[in-house]
Amino acid sequence: MRKQVPERHRQLRTFAFGDSPALADELLELVVKGIKTATCSTEDEPNTSAPGERWVVLDGRGDPRCVIETTEITYRRFNDVDAAFAYDEGEGDRSLAYWRNAHRVYFGRLGRFSKDMMLMCERFRLIEVFGD
DSSP states (O other): OOOOOOGGGTTSEEEOSSSSHHHHHHHHHHHHTTOOOEEEEETTSTTOOOTTOEEEEEOTTSOEEEEEEEEEEEEEEGGGOOHHHHHHHTOTTOOHHHHHHHHHHHHHHTTOOOTTOEEEEEEEEEEEEOOO
């Protein structure tokens, strides 16, 4: 049985990171550990956010696991993402080279990659982790 979003957060939108259950779980674990404090998406995805907005993050099974709050939104081209943002995304060795390769592959799988694609770059903070 799927877990329910706690009553106090039911008005929030929900989403899962990545494009597969395994990737959703991997990235969520980085958030829960406090390693991942940033993410990006194409500028035209429906999950655009605004500073102060809170989201319920789902795991790979679609169960609610935590709440995050957007702290900053910037728009920049893929090739203009800097090392500080790549580090805050928390993936792999946290280098810009790793970030570029992983995101080239990810956006390529979605059929969206180009070196000058515009990205919504979001920083966030962890608000609450739901218990088991």
